[in-house]
Amino acid sequence: MLLGLETTTRHASVAIAGDTGLLASARTGRHGRHGEFVAPAIDFCRREAGIDLDALTGVAVSLGPGLFTGMRVGIATAQALAHARGLPVVGLASLDLVAFAARHTRRSICAVIDARRGEVAWARYQPAPGGVQRRTELALGPPERLAGELEADREEVLCVGDGALAHREVLSATRAAIADEAAAYPSAESLLALARPRFARHETQRPEELAPIYLRRPDAKIGWQERGALHGGHGGAPAVQEGAP
Numbered sequence: 001m002l003l004g005l006e007t008t009t010r011h012a013s014v015a016i017a018g019d020t021g022l023l024a025s026a027r028t029g030r031h032g033r034h035g036e037f038v039a040p041a042i043d044f045c046r047r048e049a050g051i052d053l054d055a056l057t058g059v060a061v062s063l064g065p066g067l068f069t070g071m072r073v074g075i076a077t078a079q080a081l082a083h084a085r086g087l088p089v090v091g092l093a094s095l096d097l098v099a100f101a102a103r104h105t106r107r108s109i110c111a112v113i114d115a116r117r118g119e120v121a122w123a124r125y126q127p128a129p130g131g132v133q134r135r136t137e138l139a140l141g142p143p144e145r146l147a148g149e150l151e152a153d154r155e156e157v158l159c160v161g162d163g164a165l166a167h168r169e170v171l172s173a174t175r176a177a178i179a180d181e182a183a184a185y186p187s188a189e190s191l192l193a194l195a196r197p198r199f200a201r202h203e204t205q206r207p208e209e210l211a212p213i214y215l216r217r218p219d220a221k222i223g224w225q226e227r228g229a230l231h232g233g234h235g236g237a238p239a240v241q242e243g244a245p
Contacts, residue, residue: 001051002058002196003042003081004188007034007074008066008094009113009162014041015188016049016056017196024048025189034073042077056087058204060195062186063091064213065121065138066113071212079207088204090195093213097186098161099125099132100194102179107156108135110176112163113186115140120163121215122146131194140215143167150174160184 004015012034015025024045028037046053061078064071075091082089098111109125109132121140125132139146143163150157151174159171160179168178198204 001055002060002192002199003056004060004192004195005038005074005078006062006097006186006188006191007038007070008062008064009070009185011185012037012070013188014038014045015192016045017192022189034070038073038077056085058088058199060090060092060191061210062094062097062191064094065115065215066094075210075212079210082207089207089210090198090204091210092191092194093138094186095121095123095138096134096194097190100190101183102158102160103127103132105158107158107177110150110157110159112159112161114163114166118142120146120167138213138215143170147171147174150176
């Protein structure tokens, strides 16, 4: 019985899944209110799934890149829940979740998240059995830099994510296809789909091993080690493919 927390973009989401699949989910489009959303959403999903939180066997959380405050809320909540109940955790990259939602395309995939300040965060993927395989490191830069990379590769690419929508004109000039808003944001559902095989293989982390994925220095300075002393947490790592080794 797994809880998933995705709070790295303005469309935060929470979900609970069991052996039979997704049991409950909740989502918000209210920017900047993740702290107000997460706890009630967890309680809503718990009630919809008909379980107590003590029934949880693991917590999955999106580590970013994304909104700094959102990453803080998701990771701190995951650490607090897991530390209090002695649960294992899995942390994944938000770009992996965006790419996973587009896994059925025949094109290569470029997941693009709006990073503000005229920049985007991105990574390149290839569809693979059961999911996607990340081909590149996570990158940050102006959309023109990504456009130049796509133009140089000259392959059929599907750009997916809110960053692709925000910079549609620049990226579509490379002949890349742009996915619609339905697949623009990482979701707790995709998070759980990717995390479940890792829990099954015991490829998990301790709560204190979770850390946000920063591609630039955050605007606000949060003492993650001090926060870890309270919730049991500080460092972590991502993953890509459902069922991947």
